[in-house]
Amino acid sequence: MKFNNRNVSISDKAKIGKNVKIGDNTVIYDNVIIGDNSIISNDCIIGEPLNDYYFKDDYVNPETIIGENALIRSHTILYAGSRFGNNFSTGHRVTIRENSVFGNNCRLGTVTDIQGHVTFGNNCWLHSNVHIGQKSTIGNFVFIYPYVVFTNDPTPPSDVCIGATIGDFSQIAVGTVLLPGTVIGKHCLVGAQSLVGGNYEDYSLILGNPGRKIKDVREMKSRETGKSHYPWPYNFSRGLPWEKEGFDEWKKENGYEND
Amino acid sequence: MKFNNRNVSISDKAKIGKNVKIGDNTVIYDNVIIGDNSIISNDCIIGEPLNDYYFKDDYVNPETIIGENALIRSHTILYAGSRFGNNFSTGHRVTIRENSVFGNNCRLGTVTDIQGHVTFGNNCWLHSNVHIGQKSTIGNFVFIYPYVVFTNDPTPPSDVCIGATIGDFSQIAVGTVLLPGTVIGKHCLVGAQSLVGGNYEDYSLILGNPGRKIKDVREMKSRETGKSHYPWPYNFSRGLPWEKEGFDEWKKENGYEND
Amino acid sequence: MKFNNRNVSISDKAKIGKNVKIGDNTVIYDNVIIGDNSIISNDCIIGEPLNDYYFKDDYVNPETIIGENALIRSHTILYAGSRFGNNFSTGHRVTIRENSVFGNNCRLGTVTDIQGHVTFGNNCWLHSNVHIGQKSTIGNFVFIYPYVVFTNDPTPPSDVCIGATIGDFSQIAVGTVLLPGTVIGKHCLVGAQSLVGGNYEDYSLILGNPGRKIKDVREMKSRETGKSHYPWPYNFSRGLPWEKEGFDEWKKENGYEND
Known part of the structure; x- marks a missing residue:
């Protein structure tokens, strides 16, 4: 057709x-x-x-x-x-x-609107209507949900341009704004409609306005299972390279032993 | 042309x-x-x-x-x-x-971006740049304002998909995010830029992050009139089926006696 | 091509x-x-x-x-x-x-989506995905950043339509919602993801939900320089008419002596 x-x-x-x-x-x-x-x-x-x-x-x-x-x-x-x-x-x-x-x-x-001068790793999934400002650097297996905005000018308007940096496996939920120069580690989860600036270590659950580390994502508890859904690669594999062998096996074979 | x-x-x-x-x-x-x-x-x-x-x-x-x-x-x-x-x-x-x-x-x-697998009743008005995730269920006479996002994955990413459900006559104001599985009754008003999850009874005014029921919409007072604008069908009828006869008469004739 | x-x-x-x-x-x-x-x-x-x-x-x-x-x-x-x-x-x-x-x-x-029945002055820069509702009035040298929404209906839905008014040189940062009838003076800065209503005097730094005047923009201090970046025309001129002569000289010649 x-x-x-x-x-x-x-x-x-x-x-x-x-x-x-x-x-x-x-x-x-x-x-x-x-x-x-x-x-x-x-x-x-x-x-x-x-x-x-x-x-x-x-x-x-x-x-x-x-x-x-x-x-x-x-x-x-x-x-x-x-x-x-x-x-x-x-x-x-x-x-x-x-x-x-x-x-x-x-x-x-x-x-989705990518402003150019950006780098994405492998297997990044961006949903509808995501806006990525220039000079953003995004790792592997990073998923970004609708209406998230990555910014880069700390004092608008200016000639300064400092993008955000996102570590492997991190998830940025719907409607969140990342302020210029934000650095988010690996395996983090940023909650919906947060306003996030600063540096966050691996496995942070980040929420709110201003966005703060609330806890380690591994300490979150599901009402159904009593366990944490995170690190999510143990619980979600559809369309991902560890779909058949599981995340642990895949990590060993692919240089992610420390993740 | x-x-x-x-x-x-x-x-x-x-x-x-x-x-x-x-x-x-x-x-x-x-x-x-x-x-x-x-x-x-x-x-x-x-x-x-x-x-x-x-x-x-x-x-x-x-x-x-x-x-x-x-x-x-x-x-x-x-x-x-x-x-x-x-x-x-x-x-x-x-x-x-x-x-x-x-x-x-x-x-x-x-x-506006409708992700599919959704149901809308009659006379729903969605403004610019609304995003409706899969498995959302929306009643009749529901109006949704710009940059509202309906989500469906409680622990992203996962294979769970639970949409929001909105009752007849409810209004979702600009920039609001509805979390997965949110249930909003009839004649509710959700204020601008709220982050809403959970269950809300009919006639709720819902505001904030996290979104809470603040009061009954019928208790809101207009500065001009001293009365509530809500339930809005008594005060707005342009392009709606009760435009000529009024909401009370229309309700009787159309099976909305209890609304 | x-x-x-x-x-x-x-x-x-x-x-x-x-x-x-x-x-x-x-x-x-x-x-x-x-x-x-x-x-x-x-x-x-x-x-x-x-x-x-x-x-x-x-x-x-x-x-x-x-x-x-x-x-x-x-x-x-x-x-x-x-x-x-x-x-x-x-x-x-x-x-x-x-x-x-x-x-x-x-x-x-x-x-970007302009709903019509609006007025913009000279040298306004609107970034990606800005939504301007009807009856908005925007001055000169106003910059509006991604995902900002200007609204106009105080009690949705209604037949009332009251837009926002923005003074010369003001900046509206990413993800902010302006409520109906908002009046912002000259040289203001509205921070990211704010929910702003009411009247704000010249040089206001406006932040938060609900948006409040936090301080005078001239009192903001840069970590690098110890001085305020605002009023920004003294520190940013790329593509603007004072690029060569500087803001002070340009002001005198162009009737902006009081700005």
Whole structure:
């Protein structure tokens, strides 16, 4: 239904891998490289030129690299000059600006807005309507829920830009704002609608406005089981690399012994 | 201006009612049924195929049913497998996923994002940029204001999915987050930017973080009138079925005697 | 790459200035006037007809005036009946409804949603995903950060509509909600995720839920410099008219002596 080559435009300076599908009304600009077996759905813009394009006659679009097996849903805009690992997927209307780097197996939800100049590890899942400011650094297996905002200017407006840093396996719940320069360790959980600044050690449960470490996530108790759901990788594996062998076994094999 | 049949694509497996207008650049996919006198504006996608479409050769698009007199504004994406009552309207860039059921006279604002597997009664009005998680159940005459988020996972990430339930006539003000499994009675008012969890009885005024019942909405006093604006149907009727006869008369005739 | 006249539609009732570029898939409706040297990128809708268009045979699209040197990024929808000064720019997917008036040098970020019937002065910068309700009045050099919402109905739902008013040079940080009728003076700073109502005098630092004046912004101390960053125009000038001569000199020459 979507792949009829209707109103499609592909630059002859783009390199399209084997078995790639490109949906109707989609545009692929100069110097985009798309890996094998990827799907770019309809109405997408891949390799969106940077601001200079509008004003400089000798503008050259920087390289945009999308790995294998991508699934880019409709109306997504990926700026030129970013790099996406294998199995990258987006919901509808995602916008990602230049100089963004994503590892493998990352997923972004509808309307999510990545401001560029950011780094994500592997297996990060961002839900709908997440906003990531420039200079943010996000580890592996970090999940970010709807309407979370990462900021970077401590005294707006200024020329200072200090992003947040998030450790592996941490979870940032819905509606939370991270203040500039926030550093969150590994395996933390930030509760819904918190306003978080400062440094937080591994395994922190962080809540409130201002966000404070309330306890160790391993001390949380489920009403049903009497045990903590965290570290969550022991209790959730759908779509994750330890799905079959379990987290302990996977950790040993993948250099996460200390996590 | 909008209905020139320019770059329009309509599946021959779609059923289009009488006097339906379909805007330029719009796509209607397989097994969409559109009721008489509906307007689908430009750049819309109706019957967006589900995830399986990308991966299964024998994919069949489930039925999408839109009632009479719809007004779907531009860039809206309605997934296949949902059902919309009569007089359904959307703002621009609305996204509604599969297995969503809407009664009659529902209105959704710009960028609102319905995650699917949800049920809405009649006459629900959602403003701009509302996010409704899966398994939410919303009654009749419920109005939801901008940047409200309905969540469903009590210990993210997990495989548990428990949506919120909202009773008839309740109002959820701007920027509020509803935690998983929240149950709100009838005629409640949830104040702006609240973080709400738990069960709330009919006529509750709910405020704060954590959200608490502050008082009965009928005890609120307006500075101007000295009386409560709530239950609001006595004081607001524009575009509602009791506009002419008044709420008391309408209640008797429509089975809402106890509300 | 963007300006190939592919699937473009321009009303013969539109007036396009000299050296204007119009991107692929863009539509310009009746009675749009675009100033010289403007760029309307791809997939935009300029002069979106008002609601009456769908229902009245004798509908005439009101005039839409865009000044010189505009840069309207892709997927932006500008309703008919609004006026934009010179050097107006938008990010992607901005929506601006009718009867909106913008001065010169205003910039709006991705997905920002202006509900119409609003007034902005000169040099206002709105970041991503800002929501401005009807009847808001915003001065000059006001910057508004992501996920800020301006509301207007004190007792939802009602027919009352009282917008917020913001004085020159004030800054509204990320995730803040302004309640109906809020009046903020000049040179104020509203902190992140605040819930703000009432009247605030010039130079207020406003924080919290409920938002309160904490101190005078001139009394704030930077850890690095020991001095206040505010009034910010003394410490930030990139892209602003006092960039070369400094704020004091510019104030004298431009009638801002008392600011």
